[in-house]
Amino acid sequence: NAGVTQTPKFQVLKTGQSMTLQCAQDMNHEYMSWYRQDPGMGLRLIHYSVGAGITDQGEVPNGYNVSRSTTEDFPLRLLSAAPSQTSVYFCASSYSRPGGEKLFFGSGTQLSVL
């Protein structure tokens, strides 16, 4: 059981470039979400999904797109990277039933936009 897997671990982009942060979970969790964490700050919710084909915006969605075509995968897309998107990104998943109080997090992707 790998849990929540995020790739890549590190990425450097130039302003205006696009990229996709990958997130996969093998626990058959219905719920998945993306957070960003800036230095000295807590985590802020970007987008979330309650199941395949269903996504919604979190607290800071601008500049990010998501889709959920399978239960296992929830990629986060940056269409035109900006320096303000320099951050550490965490993906999380949980069940949609009792026992779903516990979020499982990936190890993070550290993104720098120059």
Place this chain on the structure above:
Amino acid sequence: DAKTTQPTSMDCAEGRAANLPCNHSTISGNEYVYWYRQIHSQGPQYIIHGLKNNETNEMASLIITEDRKSSTLILPHATLRDTAVYYCIVRGVNSGGSNYKLTFGKGTLLTVNP
């Protein structure tokens, strides 16, 4: 969601109990208290959660006051590996018994000293 207040930092001697306080005076009746921790550069890790009663698991104990306006996370025998930022979060669950939109504040940096 109810707002929480935690000290910015705390110190604890290795082998002693670490008691981390959290105030949540505006908590409503259906909101749970969650504790997560984040060891440097890693994704957050679930510790424990509770509604009214005190809870204990293999990692920690959670003591919630009778009026539910505050709580304390207890690590009974702190080790150096417990050095981390500890987040206290108050949130309700959806009708399915799950939670996927937790809001993480700045938390308490617990430093366990040798």
